[in-house]
Amino acid sequence: MENPAQQAMKLFVQNFGTKADDLYQAPGRINIIGEHTDYNEGLVLPVAINFNTVIAVKHRDDYQFRAVSDAFPGEIQQWEFGHEGDIADDSQWYNYLKGITAAMALSGLHAKGLDLAIVGNVPLGTGLSSSAALEIAFGTAISYADQLHLSPLAIAQISQRAESHMTRQECGIMDQMISALAEPDHALLIDCLELDSEPVLLPENLSLIVIDLNIDRKSFMAQYQERKQSCYEITEILGLDSLRDLTQIQLHRAKQLLTDSQYRRALHVMTESQRTASAARALQENNLNRFSEIMHHSHCSLRDNFEVVTPEMDHVINAVHQFVGDKGGVKMSDGCIIALVDHELTDQVIELVEDSFHSLTGRDATIHLCSASGGAGRIT
Missing domain, CATH: 3.30.70.890 (GHMP kinase, C-terminal domain)
Structure with missing residues (x-):
């Protein structure tokens, strides 16, 4: 069976007729403890899990973004950096992507476009944060592709801003921080006010x-x-x-x-x-x-x-x-x-x-x- 990276590469060729330049991934998460404390600016202890979103990308010379997802087959979605338009319908999956580019533009960042093929195995609608995995994978891809040199925390903050304000889904910072900053075999103790984090090694047994x-x-x-x-x-x-x-x-x-x-x-x-x-x-x-x-x-x-x-x-x-x-x-x-x-x-x-x-x-x-x-x- 093909893994998500192989599936993303195949999906890219099928939709864009050429090979992708790079692959990026971000994981989903489960929260060990700290329930309803993130939006109250308290402590949380999430852990990233081995389900992730993978994005195959190819650089463009203009500012257009074109995206396709295996989870929502259909026509390729397209928008221009800094001209995302109204994101009033939060039911559309690609608004999470448009939210990222809009939040970057509002932060004074500039980025050229990308063609994107997205494949994920984070179960949708189950509380394992497929949306944050999508946001962080996309933010990471833009940061690498345009050499923005954004820190994982900065990508998490942009992603939270995108989800909270661009897709009308106000949220805490937990999901984005764990997807961006997680370490293998560790949970992450996060202070949702100070945005400090400390890896916590999980017992191997x-x-x-x-x-x-x-x-x-x-x-x-x-x-x-x-x-x-x-x-x-x-x-x-x-x-x-x-x-x-x-x-x-x-x-x-x-x-x-x-x-x-x-x-x-x-x-x-x-x-x-x-x-x-x-x-x-x-x-x-x-x-x-x-x-x-x-x-x-x-x-x-x-x-x-x-x-x-x-x-x-x-x-x-x-x-x-x-x-x-x-x-x-x-x-x-x-x-x-x-x-x-x-x-x-x-x-x-x-x-x-x-x-x-x-x-x-x-x-x-x-x-x-x-x-x-x-x-x-x-x-x-």
């Missing part, structure tokens, strides 16, 4: 399992936006710049100003950032007992305080937690479930998930056995 219960993604995203808006309202009530600044004393004193649900939302964000720092330390020390406890506390807070865990997710997460005990951790992550468990338990955990979810719902879960990959770059 752990398997990384991503479990997709095939939820209603539209309803999940509507709930996500509602929780985000609630956090912004709480921040305004408390007179803070973000919930990152919230302390236990402040929250206790302000309890009468908040509804019960607002209090619990704020409590989750405050404690989740604390748990994220503790989880990173536990992984660095290979303290799986502590890591398991922290992940379970995060799950309970997401379920009881933030109220974003469905009964089906709760059932599967609790089943895995009870089975692995102190030999791993499991929780929800952006609508999926992430489990980091001892290698020896991998097959049994997968079988447990398949059986427990099917017996509960009659449906099948989609399970990915992943590895922690490196960030974006040119494929040589």
Whole structure:
């Protein structure tokens, strides 16, 4: 079977009638812990996974961009750098690309055009950040092709700006930073306010399992936006710049100003950032007992305080937690479930998930056995 790089090269020849000059890639991601803390400017601990977007490119002498994707077959999409036009319909995949060039132009950067053939194996619409992989791969390609010498962090910032303002999808910086800056075999502890990051080596005895219960993604995203808006309202009530600044004393004193649900939302964000720092330390020390406890506390807070865990997710997460005990951790992550468990338990955990979810719902879960990959770059 052809890999994405080979597929991208073939797609390029099929659509443009010539060979591409270069290949670039960027990975998707799963977040270990730090749920709903990125847009609150707290701490997150994502890991890049071995699913990526690959772009085959050929340099042009003008400022035209032409792009085709295997995921959305059809006519070649075309636009000119600095003349992207209105990007009002965020349902079009190529608006992520137009957003990048528009954000670059607004930043005072200049770049000549490219012909692009895009192939990806990041599952779409599953919370594994296929959009960030596309953005970062494209931003990396432009930086190399035009010798802009942009740092990975700069590409991440441009990509976040593109998605937040150009495609009307306001987002935190986590997805773009992990796709751009990831190191193989490491997670990345990110401070979403300071934009500092620290690689965290994952214990080599752990398997990384991503479990997709095939939820209603539209309803999940509507709930996500509602929780985000609630956090912004709480921040305004408390007179803070973000919930990152919230302390236990402040929250206790302000309890009468908040509804019960607002209090619990704020409590989750405050404690989740604390748990994220503790989880990173536990992984660095290979303290799986502590890591398991922290992940379970995060799950309970997401379920009881933030109220974003469905009964089906709760059932599967609790089943895995009870089975692995102190030999791993499991929780929800952006609508999926992430489990980091001892290698020896991998097959049994997968079988447990398949059986427990099917017996509960009659449906099948989609399970990915992943590895922690490196960030974006040119494929040589």
